[in-house]
Amino acid sequence: MQMNLRRLAGAVLISSTALASAAAAQELRVGLASEPTSMDPQFHNLATNTQVRLNIFESLIEQDPLQNLEPSLATEWEALDDTTWRFRLREGVAFHDGTPFTARDVIYSVCRIPLVENSPSSFSIYTQSISGMEAEDDHTVIITTNGPNPLLPVESSTWAIMSADASGAEAEVTFADGTCEGLGEVPQQQAFNSPELVIGTGPYKLQESTRGAQIVLTRNDDYWGEAPDWETIRLRPITSAGPRVAALLSGDVDIIESPPIQDLPRLEREGFSVVDTLSNRVIYIALHQEGPHSGITGTDGENPLLDARVREAISLSINRDAIVERIMSGYATSAGELLPPPMFGTSGRPADPYDPDRAKELLAEAGYADGFGLVLGTPNDRYINDEQVAQAVAQMLNRVGIRVTVDAATASQFFSRRNNQEYPAFLAGWGASSGEMSSPLKSLVASFDPDAGMGVTNAGRYSNAEMDELLQKAMVTIDDEERSQLLQQAETIVLDEHGIVPLHYERSAWAMSPKISYEPRVDQYTLAYAVRNAEAD
Amino acid sequence: MTDTTPTPAPLPAPAPARAQSPLLRIARNFAEDRLAVLGLLLFLAVVVLAFAAPWIAPQNPYDLAQLDIMDGGLPPGEASFSGMTYWLGTDQQGRDMLSAILYGLRISLVVALVSLACAITIGVVAGMAAAWFGGRVDSLIMRVVDLQLSFPSILVALILLALFGRGVDKVIIALVIVQWAYYARTVRSSAIVERRKDYIEAARCLALSHRRIMFRHLLPNCVPPLIVVATVQIAQAIALEATLSFLGVGVPITEPSLGLLIANGYDYLLSGRYWVSVFPGIALLITIVAINLVGDRLRDIFNPRLQK
Secondary structure, three states: OHHHHHHHHHHHHHHHHHHHHHHHOOEEEEEEOOOOOOOOOOOOOOHHHHHHHHHHOOOOEEEOOOOOEEEOOEEEEEEEEOOEEEEEEOOOOEOOOOOEOOHHHHHHHHHHHHHOOOOOOOHHHHOOOEEEEEEEEOOEEEEEEOOOOOOHHHHHOOOOOOOOOOOOOOOOOEEEOOEEEOOOOOOOHHHHHOHHHOOOOOOEEEEEEEOOOEEEEEEOOOOOOOOOOOOEEEEEEOOOHHHHHHHHHOOOOOEEEOOOHHHHHHHHHOOOEEEEEEEEEEEEEEEOOOOOOOOEEOOOOOOHHHOHHHHHHHHHOOOHHHHHHHHOOOOEEEOOOOOOOOOEOOOOOOOOOOOHHHHHHHHHHOOOOOOOEEEEEEEOOOOOOHHHHHHHHHHHHHHOOOEEEEEEEOHHHHHHHHHOOOOOEEEEEEEOOOOEOHHHHHHHHOOOEHHHOEOOOOOOOOOOHHHHHHHHHHHOOOOHHHHHHHHHHHHHHHHHOOOEEEEEEEEEEEEEOOOEEOOOOOOOOOOHHHOEEOOOO | OHHHOOOOOOOOOHHHHHHHHHHHHHHHHHHOOHHHHHHHHHHHHHHHHHHOHHHHOOOOOOOHHHOOHHHOOOOOOEEOOOOOEEOOOEOOOOOEHHHHHHHHHHHHHHHHHHHHHHHHHHHHHHHHHHHHHOHHHHHHHHHHHHHHHHOOHHHHHHHHHHHHOOOHHHHHHHHHHHHHHHHHHHHHHHHHHHOOOHHHHHHHHOOOOHHHHHHHHHHHHHHHHHHHHHHHHHHHHHHHHHHHHHOOOOOOOOOOOHHHHHHHHHOOOOOOOOHHHHHHHHHHHHHHHHHHHHHHHHHHHHOHHHOO
């Protein structure tokens, strides 16, 4: 009898603690590495902003963790001909304020994107191919483009669909021949500081956004899709890596993004779960290929980097596996391409081998047996262990006789200096937000032509007419198989002449309390609504 | 013209006779404090080790070709593939920590000493001028000094380095700019006291040039407080350089000073690679404590109120 009583008391105790933790588990606290620059979902094309807005605003099409396209607000889409697309919209979807979602909201949202003022990086690059939109009925949108654009469905995943009513649009919104009408007064970024305007269709509503402190989201109980596990979500920006880890260790947050890789073994030892996946970001070294450069010494003013043999020597002298193992603690994969296979447009080309002897031979053949001096620029706070990787590369190049000095700078300084072509060689990274090869080719190695949106990040000024032609052709080919072939050919041309030297693909990691789970994403987004409560299952 | 010939003769003559005894007295006085002697010995040891680094360090940590990242992150006492033993372990680049600390000390000391010399020179000239000429010159110089001292030195140095960029020379310039004001103020206050004394009046009556009275007669008598401030400031300069490098605006990453070594290891503290941060930290601590011990004792000696 006594035994039973004790057991009963124990059971009561256990069940009451379980209840308490269940109540606490209704809230998810996330430690973010950076803070969104605005709550306006169309203001800034930045991963930090996008991963927050996806909780509140949805798009026609969404990307799954592997960047495959999935229906979201659109249920089906198809190309009617080379320049016309039809999107069928989901019925019965309502915005947070209760108004129904219709084709008018889609047209309004696309129309607003180019009208957002002072955007540091506008989403208009994803809408510029559209010349007109038409609502066939309330739940069908016909989009016409000013040329064949196979990427339209991918691009549509970047358009945040906003409520036309909440934004003050007129009853009729039209978009024909490149002009929009009936938009009313378009609200600008500052207006989104108050939650009243932040009206989307997503699984969460914005409750509070305090700059530098936290963003609080509450569950949208009328959400059309699967209900997320958390009643409220608290997003806390903790920009320094150390304090972010400490916050997780002390239980102040439940999950953190980009934990420092050197701390992962310890986190795992202490019972936290760590998930990681290959990201779509490649870390590369770009080489100056446009005339002489003052950062190259010991060559009488010549630029050895113009010689493909020298570029190959640089690639062969880098021991990528050692960098992955030692500097990245295994949280990276040696790269042979600009996007990790098997993503769209990759050829499966292996990474260049480590062969310092062959590198020395190539340098001697090119007439630089005694090497030369080279400045390697790198950011020191942008990519995972960027400065350390640059130092390791410098170390390896020094061994074959290229006397490298590392010039590290904070990201903002680095990027402006890089764009001024101040570095003869620099280390940087590229994440393909569209998840396919045209993205890195277009930005990193296409001939520099900013007006056409080509080679905008090609500060090394690599240029190959044949490659440009293949890329242009791929960009207007609707057929997926054919486009993939063209992209592979274009990429192979670049890599065969070592126009750019890929180092590794970053792996992105998340660390979390064992009570929750998260499916790692290739695009590195931390989507709070997709975090699952492992106890509830 | 006339006064150039007699002076060289009288000056050297009384100098040995008078200088001998106070120096000896100071030395004896200094030796009374065992801790200060220990500090002095430690400091001398650090200086010798730092400047002999190229000959005694097992590796040249600034020569990238000598490093191998396959040796990265080895704990203290581990041997490399080539058979070299890393007594204090290696950092993630495969740098031998012992060598890196010796070279890092050298950079820290050179930066501190060079900036000290420059700052003293500027500070003394400015302070003397302010005290001697008084009036507008004084107000002008001292307002600049006040302005300078009203900002925290780390803030000023950070701003300067953000403008200049990285580099040992730039760190030195930044340190000189943040430090000269201390010397200027110290020299001025003691010079103002001294200039009212009879020997200065006598010098004036001889119609000696301003420069001569200032630097030959006035300055030597302002030296004691200057020495005290200098010893405190040199420790400050080392700490400031370390802070700047720790924050990533100081010396270049391929030539780490102590502060940068600590910063490099800081990321690994949580993951158990304590040696990358801790050993350079200890080296920095020993250096600064040693200098402060010496400085404290000197201050006591030169402080007339504490004199027995």
